[in-house]
Amino acid sequence: MAPVQVNARDWTFLIRDPAVQDPASASYWVEIGGITSMEISPDAEDVDTTTFASKGAAEHQIMQRSLEITLEGRYLEDATGKRDKGQELVEKLADQLGEASLGQLRVVRPSGRKRDHIVSAKLGEVSGENNDKTAWSVTLTRSGASVEVA
Known part of the structure; x- marks a missing residue:
């Protein structure tokens, strides 16, 4: 089957x-x-x-790779104040320090392929204007290598 364009909305973040x-x-x-x-x-x-032996041609090696995943969306809460469980878990992770500041994120592509990451979380602003729905965001920064899940 030939590759096709992938809908952004079909990715899942767990x-x-x-x-x-x-x-x-x-x-x-x-x-x-x-x-x-x-x-x-x-x-x-x-x-x-680069050394003198490079004769003016720049040389380099990659020493470290990193990954950030930024998610933006709507702040979710029901009439009783109960939050979306996923957003709530991310917010709890974002409050932690040291070893406790690392949690697990699973990214599921539209094809169903899964990749797990150890991440820390930094919350963005909760914001909105008069006629907006309240915005919510987080930046998840990978710690260590990612793992493809079978």
């Missing part, structure tokens, strides 16, 4: 609920709701390896 210990449980991974925009931004840090 946060692991640290309170659930059984990976077979349906609540082990929780979808982050309300997403309207996503950006997956890989980056690399390189080192200059």
Whole structure:
């Protein structure tokens, strides 16, 4: 089958609920709701390896790779104040320090392929104007290598 263009809305972002210990449980991974925009931004840090022997041609090697995933969307809450479980788990992760500041994120592509990441979370502004729905955002920064899930 030939590759086709992929709808951005068909990507799924799941946060692991640290309170659930059984990976077979349906609540082990929780979808982050309300997403309207996503950006997956890989980056690399390189080192200059140019020497006199390079004869004026720049040389380098990549020494480190990084990844940030930014999710933007709508702040979700019901009439009783209960939040979207995925947004709530991300917000709890964003409040943590040290080892506790790292959680697990699963990114599911429209094809169903999955990739797991250890991430920290930095919340963006909760914002909106008079006739807007309230905006919500988070930047998730990978720590270590990602793992393709079978």
